[in-house]
Amino acid sequence: MAKEKKLGIAVIGLFMGRNMLYINKHEKSFKCNVRAICDINEERLIQNQQEFNIPFANTNWEEVVEREDIDIVGIFTPNHLHFPMIKKSLEAGKHVICTKPMVVSIEEAKETVNLVRIYKRKFLVGHTRRFVKHHQESKALYDSGKIGKPLFAEASYVHGDIWTVFDRGAWRYKVPQDIIYGGACHPIDHLRWYFGDIDEVFAYGGTSPVDPRYPQDKEMNFLINMKFKSGLMARILVATGIHTPPGGHHSDIMPMEGFSVFGTYGTIVNYHAVYREGGRHDMPRIETHFSRTEAVEDFDGKEYSGHLMSVLKYVKEMEECIVQDKKTSINEVEGAKVISTCSACWESIKTGKPVKVFNEF
Numbered sequence: 086m087a088k089e090k091k092l093g094i095a096v097i098g099l100f101m102g103r104n105m106l107y108i109n110k111h112e113k114s115f116k117c118n119v120r121a122i123c124d125i126n127e128e129r130l131i132q133n134q135q136e137f138n139i140p141f142a143n144t145n146w147e148e149v150v151e152r153e154d155i156d157i158v159g160i161f162t163p164n165h166l167h168f169p170m171i172k173k174s175l176e177a178g179k180h181v182i183c184t185k186p187m188v189v190s191i192e193e194a195k196e197t198v199n200l201v202r203i204y205k206r207k208f209l210v211g212h213t214r215r216f217v218k219h220h221q222e223s224k225a226l227y228d229s230g231k232i233g234k235p236l237f238a239e240a241s242y243v244h245g246d247i248w249t250v251f252d253r254g255a256w257r258y259k260v261p262q263d264i265i266y267g268g269a270c271h272p273i274d275h276l277r278w279y280f281g282d283i284d285e286v287f288a289y290g291g292t293s294p295v296d297p298r299y300p301q302d303k304e305m306n307f308l309i310n311m312k313f314k315s316g317l318m319a320r321i322l323v324a325t326g327i328h329t330p331p332g333g334h335h336s337d338i339m340p341m342e343g344f345s346v347f348g349t350y351g352t353i354v355n356y357h358a359v360y361r362e363g364g365r366h367d368m369p370r371i372e373t374h375f376s377r378t379e380a381v382e383d384f385d386g387k388e389y390s391g392h393l394m395s396v397l398k399y400v401k402e403m404e405e406c407i408v409q410d411k412k413t414s415i416n417e418v419e420g421a422k423v424i425s426t427c428s429a430c431w432e433s434i435k436t437g438k439p440v441k442v443f444n445e446f
Contacts, residue, residue, distance in 0.1 A: 092117035092156040092407065094400075095149045097170060099124040099133050100254060101184060102161030104396035106137040111397075116404045117157065123149040150174050157182060157403060163256040164267050168193040175200045180207040182403055186270040187420035189263060191428040191443060194421035198446045201417040207406050209399055209413040210420035212274040214342055216395035219375035220275070223344065223353050226373060227279060231360050233350030238280065240272030241322040241343035245329030247305075248296040258298040264305050264325050265290075265427045272321045273309075274415070274423045275344055282314045282422065287439040288430040293326020309430055314444075335380040421446045 094117050096102045106122070108115050121141040124130045134142040143149050150158055150173050158174040160167055160183040168188045174181050181201075187210045188194050201208045214220050226232065244250070251257050257267075277283065290304030299305065305326030311319050322343070330339035337355060346353045351360020351371075358373040383393045399415075406413050422444055429440040 091115075092404065093120040093152075093154045094118065094157045094159060095121040095123070095152065095155040095179075096159040096161065097123040097146045097149060098161035098163075099126075099129050100161065101392065101396075102159060103133060104391075104393045105159050105161075105182075105400060106133060106139070107393065107397065108400060109137045109139065115400065116408065117400065120154050121149045121152055146170060147173060150177050150179065155179060156407070159400075160184060163254070163260065164189050164262060165260055168197065171197055172200060175204045175206055175208075178204065178206070180403065180407060182209045182211060182399065183420075184211040185213070185274070185420075185423075186266040186427070187417070187424055189266045189424075191425050194424040195446065198417045198421050207403060207413060208417040208420075209403050209406075210415045210417075210423075211396065211399055212271070212278075212415050212420075212423070213392045213395035213399075214271060214275050215278055215415060216398040217342070218379045218394070219356055219377060220342070220344070222375040223358070224279065226358055227346060227348075227353065231350060231362070231371075232346060232348035232353060232358070233360075233364050234348055235280065235317055236347050236349065238276060238317065238319040238346040239321065239343070240275045240319070240345075241324070241339075241341075242268050242271045243322065243327070243330060243339050243341050243343065244268065244325045245327055245334070245341075247325045247327075248298075251296060251298055258296070258300070261300055261303060264323065265307065265430050266424065268325050269307060269309065269321060269323045269427060269430065270423050271342065272323065272344075273426050274419075275342075276311070276313075276319050276321070277419070277422065277426075279346065280313045280315060280317055280319070282444045283426050283442045284312050284314045285439050285441050286311045286426060286429045286433055288433040290434045291326075295326045295328065299326075304434070307430070307434075311426075335377060418446045 123146045130142045157180045288309040291306045293305040307323040309321040332338040334341040350364035356375045361368040379394045425443040429442045433440040
């Protein structure tokens with residue numbers, strides 16, 4: 086029996102993109118391997134090429150995308166560069182994995198959806214929360230019906246010590262990064278994962294002097310109220326212009342990736358859930374506690390890592406979708422609906438009014 090040909094991956098951007106390189110250290114577990122990498126930092130490029138035994142390395146991303154031995158392009162570059170790289174990759178006939186946010190405007194979102202349909206390639210947006218173990222356990226409990234009908238939900242992105250992120254990626258304050266697209270996309274996608282299309286948002290934004298390198302007239306902290314097509318109410322807190330909350334990013338006090346849903350039978354709050362069977366008050370109280378192991382497993386002690394397990398999981402999904410010719414769970418339309426929600430949030434902040442979310446992709 087002929088050996089199955091492995092899919093070739095090119096990775097552009099080696100901060101978070103470094104996570105994808107670990108495929109080459111676990112090739113027996115994957116139907117693909119990393120064959121080309123690209124980064125503007127030549128020292129980082131060479132170090133990673135040697136560490137992960139990658140055949141081709143180049144500072145020119147277009148040359149990497151055009152290689153005939155590449156089937157999938159992984160894009161982990163600054164947010165404003167995503168769309169031209171997505172466009173070039175699809176035109177070159179490649180499947181695309183793009184880290185969040187997919188793009189940075191509703192116009193780019195519409196064009197991305199159109200390009201994927203034209204070139205008939207697989208597309209996956211790397212919204213990592215959907216691949217984190219404790220979030221997957223929480224979603225499974227919710228889907229089981231044990232929490233009952235949702236009454237209210239909330240999600241947060243509380244990123245203290247944001248200056249450490251700016252230190253390793255100066256583009257974020259030089260461009261500067263749009264925190265609604267680059268930060269609020271996390272909890273927006275998290276809520277959409279559970280509850281589907283968002284109908285309307287009402288948002289507020291505030292500035293912060295915590296890191297003076299970021300433009301002082303540009304909002305970093307946000308409160309977003311939203312209503313889903315189902316009628317469900319929810320809210321989002323995005324706090325990036327703050328100091329680190331007590332306990333750190335994975336604490337019970339205020340985790341970075343907060344999520345809660347209050348249902349008729351019980352409640353999920355971050356790493357914990359409590360419910361009663363059928364919501365009956367005479368039934369015993371049942372407690373469930375979700376995993377925290379990936380908080381440790383995601384980091385390798387190098388210059389930058391994080392989300393390692395999530396990245397490897399979504400590469401596995403992309404492989405399966407290519408082989409079985411099916412849609413990814415976070416495809417171009419799912420990604421576009423997050424971007425259109427971000428766009429509606431900005432319109433609400435600027436107008437001071439509720440804004441309907443465009444969902445007709």
